[in-house]
Amino acid sequence: MKEITTKTEHLIINDIGIIECKTFPNSYLNLEDAIENLNAVKALANGKKVPVLVDITETKGGSKECRDYYASEEAANIQSACAMLVESSLSRLIGNFFLGLNKTKFPLKLFSDKNEAIYWLQNFINDER
Amino acid sequence: MSDKEEILTEMVEMIGAMARLDFSRRLDIEITNEPINLIAFGLNMLSEELENNIVIRSNLEEINSNLEKFSYTVAHDIKSPLNSSKGIISLIEDEVKQYNNQGLNEYIEILKNINDRTRSMIQGILEYSKSNATNITMTSIDLNDICTKLARDYILKKEIHFSIEEDMPTLVYNESALIQILSNLISNAIKFNDKEICEISIFCKERAFDYMICVQDNGPGIGKQNMKFIFDLFENLQSINEDSTGIGLTIVKKIIMEMNGEIWVESSLGEGSKFFFTIPKSTPLVQEKSPKHSHTFNSK
Structure with missing residues (x-):
């Protein structure tokens, strides 16, 4: 399986083993969506811990439960690192919460350039379980 | 605008x-x-x-405050028997120096008692710290069945009249926790009973959000002054003796609270006590029976 589409995002595993996720325009994520999306990451990665690129440039955010889940131990068991692609003020604002109040248990960085994000994520490709 | x-x-x-x-x-x-x-x-x-x-x-602040209070009480209460031991050891020392063995047996007996009391206190603290609701297994429990079994254990030992309401519900709860709660309440009712025949009633009432279980006795009752302290670890450590770690009710309260229930007592001096505790309905009811009757157990 190379790609999965969930209710709120499209996920694809690229040639170098990074999972690229793009949330749908105007999507607002709840806990169920976060669980569905991380399960999709898990399925694409065959249970391995992988670096993930999440493009949230067009999202409308997520509930507190959703943010907590993305910052949880469970998420850290699935993702070795996360590059968050932010462009708009709104997506940058959401991203900043994941750097502080919803701090993840894995390295997370905000990018506005996809190539830079992919370059950074390559450091975590071999970080398998 | x-x-x-x-x-x-x-x-x-x-x-x-x-x-x-x-x-x-x-x-x-x-x-x-x-x-x-x-x-x-x-x-x-x-x-x-x-x-x-x-x-x-x-x-966290509440936990810290309890921890501070707990450390102070434990340190204070363990210091007290140690001080007593020191006094007794000095007396023994004096007698030995004077080749006077008259009081030795008595002093040794006192030392043994102090030692037993301290061990019970430490045992109680260990039990308290071990009692928690994490990693608990919930099973379906027939309340009548569990109360009847407990009653049978007690009536073999003492003259007790048990009245257990029939057709109490089957609940989902942790079985060993429920046994610990009921055993503690029953054994306290027996231990402190001052009547010729100890009478204990157990009944359950279904309420909107929970099941309320009551263990009622005909004992001496509890005065208003003591009522607010009986679940308090810091107070109960004072009452530790050879037969008891003294903090059974504190542990019972901790278990019930951790499983989202409540415990309280209604009592007045000379009129017995009613200990109530609740099991939330979010712990789902598996089976319910009706109507209500009761059956009794008598020892001897």
Whole structure:
């Protein structure tokens, strides 16, 4: 399986083993969506811990439960690192919460350039379980 | 007032509320990249996160305060028998120096008692710290069955009249926790009973959100002064003796609270006591029976 589409995002595993996720325009994520999306990451990665690129440039955010889940131990068991692609003020604002109040248990960085994000994520490709 | 002015007023009110540590407010806005909406959205998220952090902090403060109180009480209460031992050892020393063995047996007996009491106290503290609701297994429990079995264990040992309501519900709870709760309440009722025949009734009442179970006795009752302390670890450590670690009710309360229930007592001196505890209905009811009757057990 190379790609999965969930209710709120499209996920694809690229040639170098990074999972690229793009949330749908105007999507607002709840806990169920976060669980569905991380399960999709898990399925694409065959249970391995992988670096993930999440493009949230067009999202409308997520509930507190959703943010907590993305910052949880469970998420850290699935993702070795996360590059968050932010462009708009709104997506940058959401991203900043994941750097502080919803701090993840894995390295997370905000990018506005996809190539830079992919370059950074390559450091975590071999970080398998 | 324009929409923007209205939302700005709401923001000011929300910031005021947050300053008063009231994080319950949320701004009703459309999520867009408009600066005013972004600020409102950010405030909503901040409020949600801070609300959570405040709850965590207040729980931690309570734990810290209990820990401080606990450490002080344990240190104080363990110091007390050690001081007594020191006094007795000095007396023994004097007698030995004077080749006078008259009081030795008595002193050794006192030392043994102090030692037993200290061991019981430490045992009680260990039991308390081990009793928690984590890793618990919930099973379906027939309340009648469990009460009947417990009653049979006790009536073999003492003259007791048990009255157990028939047709109590089958509940989902942790079995060993429920046995520990009921055993403690029953054994206390027996231990402190001052009547020729100890009478114990157990009944259950279904309420809107929980099941309320009551263990009633015909013992001496509890005075108002003591009622507020009987579940308190820090008070109960004082009452430890050779037969008891003294903190059974504290452990019972801890178990019940950790499983989202409550415990309380209704009593007055000379009129027996009723200990009530609750099992929430979120711990789902598997089976319910009706109507209500009761059956009795008599020892001897």
